[in-house]
Amino acid sequence: MPGAHSQLAGKRVVLAVTGSIAAYKAIGILRLLTQQGACVQVVMTNSATRFVTPLTFEVLSGSLVTCDLFSGRQDMKHLSLTEQADVMLVAPCTANTLAKLALGLADNVLGTMALTLQCPLVICPAMDGEMWSHPTVQAHAKTLQSRGATIVEPENGELASGQWGQGRLATEETILTTVHNVLQPRRDWLGERVLISAGPTREPIDPVRFFSNGSSGKMGYAMAEAAAVRGAEVVLVSGPTHLECPQGVTRVSVVTAHEMLQALTARFDWATTLIMTAAVGDFRAKESHSHKMKKDQWNGEALAVERTPDILLALSALRTNQRMIGFAAETDDLIEHGQTKLQNKQLNMLIVNQVGGEQSAFGNDSNEVIVLTPNSSPCPIQRMPKRELADVLLDHMNNLSGSPRPQPPVSHPIS
Ligand SMILES: Cc1cc2nc3c(=O)[nH]c(=O)nc-3n(C[C@H](O)[C@H](O)[C@H](O)COP(=O)(O)O)c2cc1C
Structure with a gap:
């Protein structure tokens, strides 16, 4: 504060x-x-x-x-x-x-x-x-x-x-x-174009059932609001949540990991910073049924699943000079797993938070995280409301060495 x-x-x-x-x-x-x-x-x-x-x-x-x-x-x-x-x-x-x-x-x-x-x-x-x-x-x-x-x-x-x-x-x-x-609103993100993903994704099994996770989207929405208040143009690509779109933010609603990838890919070129807070599902049913499966149609056989697209990896391949920030939800060995992800996905920053247990990041109004960057030691940030944390994380992003500066405005529509 x-x-x-x-x-x-x-x-x-x-x-x-x-x-x-x-x-x-x-x-x-x-x-x-x-x-x-x-x-x-x-x-x-x-x-x-x-x-x-x-x-x-x-x-x-x-x-x-x-x-x-x-x-x-x-x-x-x-x-x-x-x-x-x-x-x-x-x-x-x-x-x-x-x-x-x-x-x-x-x-x-x-x-x-x-x-x-x-x-x-x-x-x-x-x-x-x-x-x-x-x-x-x-x-x-x-x-x-x-x-x-x-x-x-x-x-x-x-x-x-x-x-x-x-x-x-x-x-x-x-x-x-x-x-x-x-x-005294800080306008230190003026000129930045920020693409943020938030919430869970849903992978349908049939018209009423789906694979998903407990992400509420609160962290991503808080990041979007903070960046907009501080002057950035913000597009928020959101999986299904019950949250209101923050003022001054353009929201694009998606459901599946594939839709999220498409929505982000279409706007990636426009962005100066990508912040991936979404909890993208890793698996989807190989076959999604067009009619509701009846209980008695299922004899106990395993549901065949396949991997969903790796969004960060896909966007890395299209990268020009965007800052890429990831969030990782881990249940254990937070720093070790986070460092591996930071390196594999060539991120400028990875924010690791704990999921599972009473203090889980999912659904909570507050969060505590560890900030990982390639050339410095892990930086723990104490528990605080997500909206406040969003400002602290934007401050950390400001300090990234070699952060790209805002590019000249582009003309293509973004929403
Ligand atoms: C012990 C007690 C605690 C109360 N706490 C609250 C409260 O936290 N929030 C609330 O909306 N109303 C609360 N109320 C009801 C309000 O005091 C009541 O609606 C009152 O008309 C509010 O008037 P005001 O809005 O003009 O201050 C409480 C009432 C009592 C008796």
Whole structure:
């Protein structure tokens, strides 16, 4: 996380706190913001004041907290705050406030301010897992996202109810990194054309059955979003996932390894960097049935399989001066297996992650990896949210010796 003392010097942040059990975590966020030099004005909903007192925020921010539209001097303070703000951060954001923001309701200070905002809005939902996955809540989050708000997704973990699920407020680090990105987006990938593969592939056995794997696509989507935020043109070739396409990214959807190879080959010449995060299936059924196989048609004979195309190897043969980055999912001997792959496929970088077990990279919101490059020793990167990790990995790619520089724009269509 960017940690320099004055990184947010002179920045005016409106921190809006709502009535979630995670309201106390806003204290930590406020402290980090002020430590980094931001001038923070706190706004609280009435429900939030039931969880944490305004006094705490007043002492830590050094300014009065605005809670009530109708109390105190009627000086239209809610309007002047938003006129001056560089960013408004709603953390934690309840399901109730998320709905109000999406619908434009203005029956409290927060809602009224949000309608007069001229600066970026960052929303950090925190709620029970079932609330977060409710279609209404998801629809509100998407509406706000489509209007340009940044949603910092809640994380998986143990919730206040004692249940496990996705609903925990994102970490302070993730929230602060997002605020930094929103305020001062790094554009160090401007001019790069990045081709990213993500997700699993599916190899049909018959119209309803297939070979696949547990890849969620989250790492590849995070890489795509990070590269786009940092200025790159990004094409994401994705196997079947449930993920939303990140803003500013062109997605090409594929199903099988062969389709993925075709989609990547068609765009490889355009790319300055290839990042292969996809978990491409290694095998497919030799024969795929056009009708659903009946149970009683199968007498226990082995299903004949064959290898799918080796995408990295195929693309290596077409390489001009693209940087080629691979990801490897291993269950054991991570470094040894990774070094072999790095060499065999002539990659500039290989990122190895562990699959299997509780800390498996598959499906998780966070990941820890080892970065392998041809001329330096393995570099372990500690566990962190995948979106944050994506930025760290892009930094590592910037440091690759002999990285090709962006080429002049090409004219052929890429999507
Ligand atoms: C103990 C307790 C914890 C709560 N935690 C949450 C929460 O984490 N997320 C949420 O969306 N609502 C939570 N609620 C419900 C909200 O407080 C309630 O919807 C309230 O109307 C939100 O108001 P606000 O959005 O104006 O702050 C909680 C309620 C209680 C009593």
